[in-house]
Every structure is written in C-alpha cells, then in structure tokens.
Amino acid sequence: MKILTSPIHWIDKVAADIERYWKSSREIICNGGLSVSGLQHVGRLRGEIVLIDAVRRILEENGRIVRHLLVLYTQDNWKGKDAQLKAFKNAEEASKYKGWRLIDVPDPKDCHRNWVEHYWESFGDHLHEFAKSVEVYTTTQLYKMDSMKEVVREILLKKEDVRAIINKYRGRKPYPENWIPYDPLCGNCRRIDSAEPLEVDLESYKVKYVCRNCGYGDWCSMEDGKLNWRLEWTAIWKALKVMFEPYGKDHATPGGSRDSCVDLAINALNFKPPIGVAYEWVGYVVGGKDLGDMGSSDFIGFTPEDWVKVAEPEVLRYYYIISDNMKRLTLSLDQVYHYVELYDFAERVYYGIEKPDKEAWEAALMKRSFELSQLKPIPREMPFQLKYLHAVILVQTLPEEGLLENAIRRLKSTGVLLKDPDPLSVSRIDSRLKKAFNWLKLYAPDEFHVRLLESLPPQLKSSLSSRDKDLLKNLMELFKPIEWNEESIKKTMMRFTSTVSKSESQMLFKALYTVFFGRTSGPRIAPYLAMLDKNWVLNRLKEVTSEG
Ligand SMILES: [Zn+2]
Numbered sequence: 218m219k220i221l222t223s224p225i226h227w228i229d230k231v232a233a234d235i236e237r238y239w240k241s242s243r244e245i246i247c248n249g250g251l252s253v254s255g256l257q258h259v260g261r262l263r264g265e266i267v268l269i270d271a272v273r274r275i276l277e278e279n280g281r282i283v284r285h286l287l288v289l290y291t292q293d294n295w296k297g298k299d300a301q302l303k304a305f306k307n308a309e310e311a312s313k314y315k316g317w318r319l320i321d322v323p324d325p326k327d328c329h330r331n332w333v334e335h336y337w338e339s340f341g342d343h344l345h346e347f348a349k350s351v352e353v354y355t356t357t358q359l360y361k362m363d364s365m366k367e368v369v370r371e372i373l374l375k376k377e378d379v380r381a382i383i384n385k386y387r388g389r390k391p392y393p394e395n396w397i398p399y400d401p402l403c404g405n406c407r408r409i410d411s412a413e414p415l416e417v418d419l420e421s422y423k424v425k426y427v428c429r430n431c432g433y434g435d436w437c438s439m440e441d442g443k444l445n446w447r448l449e450w451t452a453i454w455k456a457l458k459v460m461f462e463p464y465g466k467d468h469a470t471p472g473g474s475r476d477s478c479v480d481l482a483i484n485a486l487n488f489k490p491p492i493g494v495a496y497e498w499v500g501y502v503v504g505g506k507d508l509g510d511m512g513s514s515d516f517i518g519f520t521p522e523d524w525v526k527v528a529e530p531e532v533l534r535y536y537y538i539i540s541d542n543m544k545r546l547t548l549s550l551d552q553v554y555h556y557v558e559l560y561d562f563a564e565r566v567y568y569g570i571e572k573p574d575k576e577a578w579e580a581a582l583m584k585r586s587f588e589l590s591q592l593k594p595i596p597r598e599m600p601f602q603l604k605y606l607h608a609v610i611l612v613q614t615l616p617e618e619g620l621l622e623n624a625i626r627r628l629k630s631t632g633v634l635l636k637d638p639d640p641l642s643v644s645r646i647d648s649r650l651k652k653a654f655n656w657l658k659l660y661a662p663d664e665f666h667v668r669l670l671e672s673l674p675p676q677l678k679s680s681l682s683s684r685d686k687d688l689l690k691n692l693m694e695l696f697k698p699i700e701w702n703e704e705s706i707k708k709t710m711m712r713f714t715s716t717v718s719k720s721e722s723q724m725l726f727k728a729l730y731t732v733f734f735g736r737t738s739g740p741r742i743a744p745y746l747a748m749l750d751k752n753w754v755l756n757r758l759k760e761v762t763s764e765g
C-alpha cells in the first residue's frame with residue numbers, strides 16, 4: 218500500500234522550526250555572515266542569502282516582520298594566502314599586509330578604497346537581485362556601535378565564566394587564568410593577530426597590549442580590535458538580537474564552534490541564542506573537472522556578477538532551493554544552460570504546461586521550489602519561455618543589429634511563438650538573448666559555437682559524396698511536408714535514420730553539419746534547424762544536392 222503524506226519542503230520545515238522556537242515574536246531577525254577575504258563567490262549566496270530570503274518570504278506570509286541582516290567580518294586578519302598575495306602586482310611586497318585587518322589592506326587593483334570594498338562589489342552590488350532586501354553591517358562598524366560595546370563590556374566583566382565555557386571545547390589547550398578574550402590592533406605594525414592584551418580599562422574602553430611582532434606597546438581603543446572569534450559570533454547575536462542564522466557545515470560538528478557559541482549565549486551572556494540550520498558547500502566545476510569547493514581566500518569560484526551576465530538570478534535561487542541543504546552542489550559556468558533548463562522545466566510544471574514523469578510529491582516540491590525562488594510577483598499565466606539553447610542559436614544565426622525584433626520575427630515564422638508576445642514575454646526574450654550572447658562570448662564550450670554558412674562555398678559541395686547527397690535529398694523530401702518545429706524535425710530525422718545503417722546515419726549528420734555550418738560536427742542539430750527559416754533550409758539542401 219502506498220503511504221500518502223503531504224510533502225513538506227525543507228525550507229518550509231526550517232520556517233516552521235523558527236516559528237515554534239520563537240513562538241509569538243512578531244519580529245524575526247535573520248542574520249548571515251561572510252568574511253571578505255577574497256573572491257565573493259556564488260557559493261556564499263546559498264545559505265546566507267537565498268536560504269534566509271526564502272525563509273523570510275514564508276515568515277512574512279505568516280504575518281511576521283522579518284529583517285535580513287548580513288555581517289561582513291572585516292576586522293578579521295588578512296592571512297596572506299598564496300592566492301591573496303597573487304592578487305597584487307608584487308606578491309612579495311604584499312606579504313607586509315599579513316595579519317592586518319581586511320579593512321586596512323589596500324585594494325590590489327587600486328580602484329577602491331581598500332581590499333574589502335574591491336571584492337565586495339561584485340557580490341554586494343547584486344544582492345538585491347538575489348534577495349528582497351539585506352541590511353549589511355561590517356564588524357568594523359559594529360565595534361563602534363553602542364549595542365556591541367555593551368556586550369564587549371559584559372564579556373570582559375564575565376571573562377572567567379566565559380573562559381570556563383570556552384575551555385570545555387579546547388581539549389588540551391585551555392586558556393590560562395586571567396585570559397583576556399580580545400585581540401588588540403597594534404598601533405605600530407597594524408597587525409591584529411599579534412598584539413597580546415595585558416590589561417583592560419572598561420572606563421576608557423581601552424586595552425593595554427604589547428605586540429609580539431614588533432615589540433611596540435600601547436593602549437588600543439576597543440573599537441579598533443576584535444573579540445576572540447567564538448565570542449565575536451556570540452556577541453554579534455546578542456548585539457543585533459539575531460534569532461535565526463544558517464551556518465556552513467564546518468560549524469555544525471557536535472562540540473564545534475556553533476555549539477560553543479550557543480553554550481556561551483545561554484550560560485555566560487544569558488540570552489536565547491538564534492536557531493540555525495547547517496548547509497553544505499558549493500563546488501566549482503570547469504570543463505567537467507571539479508576544482509573543489511568554492512573558496513573566498515583561495516579565489517576558487519565565480520561571483521554573482523558573473524552569474525547574472527549569463528543567467529537569471531531566479532535560476533540559481535531555484536537550484537539552491539530545490540536541493541537539500543546538506544547536499545554538496547557544484548556549479549559550472551560552461552554548463553549554465555543545464556541549470557536554466559532545470560528552472561524552465563519547473564516553471565512549466567508549475568503552470569501545469571508539462572506533466573513531469575515524477576512522483577506527485579516530487580512534482581509538488583518542484584512547484585514549491587519554483588514559487589520560493591521568485592522575487593517578483595508570479596504572473597497568472599506563464600509568459601513565453603525561450604529555451605536557453607534556442608537563444609544560443611538565435612544570437613548566432615541572426616544579425617546583432619535589431620536582434621530582439623529579428624528574433625521575435627524568427628520565433629513567429631518558425632511557429633515557436635504563436636502570437637505577438639506580451640511586454641513581459643518580450644523582456645524575457647530580450648534577457649535570454651543577452652545572457653546567451655554573453656555566455657557564448659565568455660564560457661560556452663567550443664561545440665556551441667556554430668556560425669551559419671550564409672552562402673554555400675563551391676568546394677564544399679564538391680566535397681560531398683554522391684551517397685551524402687542521396688541522404689540529404691531523402692531527408693529534404695521528408696522535411697517538405699512537416700510542420701517546422703524542433704519536435705517534428707527531430708521525429709522526422711529519427712524516423713529517417715532508423716531506415717539507414719548506423720554508418721550512413723553518421724554520414725548524414727556529418728553532411729548536415731557541413732552544409733549548414735561548414736564543419737563536420739556540432740551540437741544537436743534539430744533545434745538549430747528549427748530556428749532557421751524552413752524554406753531557407755530546404756533551399757540549401759536543394760542547392761547542395763542538385764546536379765552540376
Ligand atoms: Zn578595486
């Protein structure tokens with residue numbers, strides 16, 4: 218017997234857990250965190266942006282007021298990893314910034330005020346395309362805010378309680394008595410990873426230190442340094458009243474950093490810690506090769522700015538939302554059409570235009586994921602959907618000048634578009650064409666680059682054997698009566714190739730690529746032919762198969 222259970226999307230479950238945990242609180246404050254240590258890759262959109270935003274949507278529908286905060290850890294020290302050093306013209310000289318706060322490291326390309334602003338741009342400037350609204354704070358700002366200072370004071374007053382808790386998680390390397398959980402900034406060498414705190418004066422809000430790197434000693438304002446990292450995370454929760462915060466899987470291990478922060482919150486700082494959810498990393502694939510997890514300071518991956526050049530933000534949102542949070546995903550810019558196809562399929566299923574060959578619960582999860590991946594209101598009827606690979610073909614078969622108008626005309630003449638598109642459909646076609654154009658220019662594998670032969674070079678015709686010509690001629694006859702669209706072209710070709718031998722079928726494809734593209738191989742040909750004018754295709758076949 219089949220057990221019927223109503224499906225619940227994992228994000229709906231996360232939202233339900235939050236509501237249960239915070240009961241009647243009207244406002245829910247969600248927080249994400251990122252260290253701007255280098256390349257701000259799209260893997261970071263997964264938990265800190267898309268997941269939170271989808272949860273937000275559900276909570277708002279339930280009448281809650283939701284804020285989405287994002288903390289950038291800009292007081293963290295710059296580690297000077299190889300990839301970070303290589304960002305500079307002179308890597309050797311750049312090693313002098315090791316141990317500096319990220320916010321103090323200069324822009325290696327000299328176009329922004331500092332390292333953080335330079336690398337933040339390709340992520341921060343596109344946040345609004347991936348989430349409704351995000352309030353961004355840097356830890357540099359936070360340490361100057363009264364709410365944070367209050368927590369810093371509290372921690373220093375309770376430093377023995379704090380130490381006892383942290384030592385539970387430090388195994389054989391416990392912090393000694395009188396440990397001060399604060400990293401001062403050295404006023405001489407500017408390192409934040411080297412100055413040893415000696416004494417705290419809460420009155421003046423200063424800490425006395427001696428620098429292990431340069432030997433300098435002084436008092437440092439506690440606005441300029443930072444808390445020990447476990448305490449920093451906990452302090453931010455308290456200062457910003459964070460109620461929900463997802464975290465990368467590295468924090469999720471039992472007895473790991475999140476557990477210790479929760480312990481600190483409850484048992485030292487006396488507040489209810491946020492509820493969280495762990496998520497897996499995103500790997501970076503190039504040319505079919507997995508280069509490992511995307512990483513900021515290792516500069517592995519690509520940015521949201523790169524993504525939106527070649528695909529809609531909703532496509533990536535959908536990919537993250539449909540996938541279980543603890544499943545490792547990979548992304549490859551050369552396969553972008555694949556993610557777009559998954560998204561388009563979900564859209565057709567959502568509108569009931571296509572029945573998926575899947576269990577009902579799976580189709581329901583697709584629909585829910587599609588819904589949660591939207592940032593704009595969902596139209597009542599599905600706007601026209603231009604397949605990504607069709608767009609790839611159109612931008613290569615039509616002149617760049619007046620591309621949109623020509624494309625619409627072509628889509629109509631080839632029966633892909635049945636009526637004049639409404640304004641939303643037009644803007645979607647326009648967007649797909651532009652993204653496909655960029656993709657071809659930037660990432661498309663070689664087989665997607667095909668230029669149509671506008672005229673037939675004479676030597677090409679003579680390169681075909683008489684058997685080639687026979688095959689093309691027979692196919693041409695079969696093409697003549699059919700409706701000119703991808704489906705019927707594909708069916709006709711399959712019907713024809715089933716009547717000839719395998720080697721003849723290979724000959725046919727080779728001949729087709731030759732007469733249309735001047736090369737012997739290429740991508741699936743039916744969608745290309747469908748994008749061309751039927752008479753033009755038939756004329757080309759006639760020209761190449763005619764005598765003389
Ligand atoms: Zn710059």
Ligand SMILES: [Zn+2]
Nearest residue numbers: 403406428431
């Ligand atoms: Zn120093």
